[in-house]
Amino acid sequence: MxxxxxxxxxxxxxxxxxxxxxxxxxxxxxxxxxxxxxxxLIAIGLLLLLLCLAAGIVTASAVSSRQHALDRLLDESEPEANSAQRLYTSLSVADAAAGTAFISGGLEPELVRDRYTQAIGQAAAELVVQSRTGADDPDLPLRTGIATQLPVYTGLIETARANNREGHPVGAAYLSEASNLMQTTMLPNARRLQEHRADAITATQHRHVQPPWAAIVLPIATLGALLTAQLYLARRWRRLLNPGLLLASGTLVILLTWTVAAGAISAVSTMRGRDDGAVPTSELTESRILTQQARAAETLKLVRRDTGGDYDHTYNDAIAQLTTRMAGYPGDAPGSGDVTTARGALDRWQQAHQRMNDALTRGDFPGAGMVAIGPGATGAAAQVDSLDNALRDGISDTRDELRGEISDAARSLDLLSPGALTLSVLAAVFVVAGLWPRLREYR
Structure with missing residues (x-):
């Protein structure tokens, strides 16, 4: 042709x-x-595929990181903080018990001796637990300091007891030296260690309540890209909707909604754990320490036959702080019932302390000692035990609340990580399904 x-x-x-x-x-x-x-079309398809897959991978990675942080908080940070709290408390209890035993004179009662021995053993055990954090722990100097000073303290106490049994007045000086070592060096180190462990929990909780911006922004950007692709295809092919891209968009909406909802639930649980668990635990721990500090000052006043008011000042300051803390404790917080019990015991203790001071003013040292360490239900020893036991039970309640909320925060994210990957792959499949008919038109 x-x-x-x-x-x-x-x-x-x-x-x-x-x-x-x-x-x-x-x-x-x-x-x-x-x-x-x-x-x-191929370029658009590849871009959409990459964005969908990236949205799923980033979301899964962010969720996995948060779950790992919560698991570490539950399995490591919180137990370490509880161990540091027990170490701090045990040292305080040991110091108060040592003074109580000394007042008895000669061979102290077995119950009092056992209380001191148990507190020292508990402190030593908690030091072992704290040592598991490794040599790279920034708190190593604090742990080392307490560990090296503990045998020095117990040695001074045993020397004081030996002299006390022999009736040597120098025993009181050894007891005062031991208590001074505890109050000025060992307890401050234990307190800093406990605060650092508690700060690690607070820092993790603070990070967790922050929104996972990457897992939110990237799916939104992917939705924007899918919408733009829809408009381009509608203009080129005179078709209003692309079923594949619509399904991909719906899948991304589900992923974004799931991420925001699960993250919000997890963040709320974390905040409840902080407000109803970590903060009250810290308050009750400090209250328990103040109780033992006041008790140590009370017993040392008897041992030293103090008339200058130095030990009274320490006692009054600790009691004032303790009263303020318990008065400000929220009535709806975990452990509030235990705090109410503790308040009653504190009031009765103060009454017993006043009777002890009155006896000392009259020169009745045996009578003052009986009020301070006697077995009577209205004596100071019984009220201190009641107060300490109530605070200990309150700490147990708040700790259970903290661990429960952390566990809930982690569980709310359980399915999100694999779900994000599944939804992102599904969205990518929908993108291919939506663009494939258009590509076949060019064969």
């Missing part, structure tokens, strides 16, 4: 030449459109 020769433009009339130029331009645009559209 002979191809008809196309007339030259200069051979045509102006109107015919313009029409020919338009036909040739339309044909060129058509060829450009035909050759370029598959490449554009």
């Amino acid at each position: 002979t191809r008809t020769a196309q007339p030259r433009l200069d051979e045509l009339s102006p109107r015919a030449a313009a029409a020919a130029v338009r036909r040739r331009l339309d044909a060129t645009e058509l060829r450009t459109f035909v050759h370029s559209s598959p490449a554009k």
